[in-house]
Amino acid sequence: VKAEGRNALRVFDNELDAIVQARRMLEADLRSALSLGQFELFYQPVVDLQSGAVRSVEALLRWRHPVRGMVGPAEFIPLLEESGLINPVGDWVIEQACRDAVAMPGEVRVAVNVSPVQLRNRSLLGVVSPVLARTGLDPRRLDLEVTESILLERDAALLDDLRKLRDLGTQIVLDDFGTGYSSLSYIRMFPFDKLKIDKTFVDDLGRSDEADAVICAVIGLTKSLEIVSTAEGIETEDQAILLRAAGCMLGQGYLFGRPVPLAELCFEPRDVIRA
Ligand code: C2E
Ligand code: CA
Ligand code: CA
Ligand code: CA
16 A cells, blocks of 8 residues: 555656646747747627627737647746746737737727736836837727736836826726626726626626626626726627626627637627627
């Protein structure tokens, strides 16, 4: 029994080694991914739940790995954040998204995700304004998606940058609402333009009266704060209808379109919601 236990431990040890090894290799590959041009942006439409018009597209990072194929951000964003590589990669994302947006229909905005690590010890305005100047993108066509963790840090310089960007017409979006601390008092600390209700709430829609009540309360809150509400991860027509009835303004999800390369992006209004 004792020997067996030791063997099991050795197997476990080897597996752990393998995981650590795989992670190291991934990290090493990540270091050269940017200079090798292996990152790509996919875009997913965000539609007006009333009219079906495409209002914006969210840029979502993909890594075309030579051996592993297309790798999703959940697998490598944490590694980028831990290694600090998120700064150069994040700068590239902002620049590429703005460049791509210039070629999109003029009424469509582009939304870029910004990691809290990217906002630490550097000026967001200092990164974004030269990009706007270089690409010629109207700042009123840019959305920056941040998570509420930036509010917890109470970084006065960052809040000042966000205010200045807002003055230029760039909109600040509170992403993944409902997944973090989400103390309602935090969302008063900064005047966001838009709030994205996390997919987990959308998944629960129609399953219980309580779940529906929570989402209705959030949408009611956005209305009284004059924030535009967006629901993420809409997969069914029923979810879209419920959200629209609750007063949610914008929707994003596979129902309206999956993230696709720029060349495959369709800007035609979505006609998927029953009258
Ligand atoms: P997110 O910002 O919440 O982005 C939405 C995620 O939900 C995307 O996953 C999108 O593909 C997925 N999604 C959209 N609609 C549906 C749906 O109807 N059903 C389901 N099951 N999923 C849906 P993705 O592209 O894998 O990105 C995951 C996360 O990685 C993003 O979550 C964001 O936090 C992060 N991320 C992506 N691109 C970037 C980037 O350029 N910079 C940073 N810092 N983070 C990024
Ligand atoms: Ca987002
Ligand atoms: Ca989100
Ligand atoms: Ca999410």
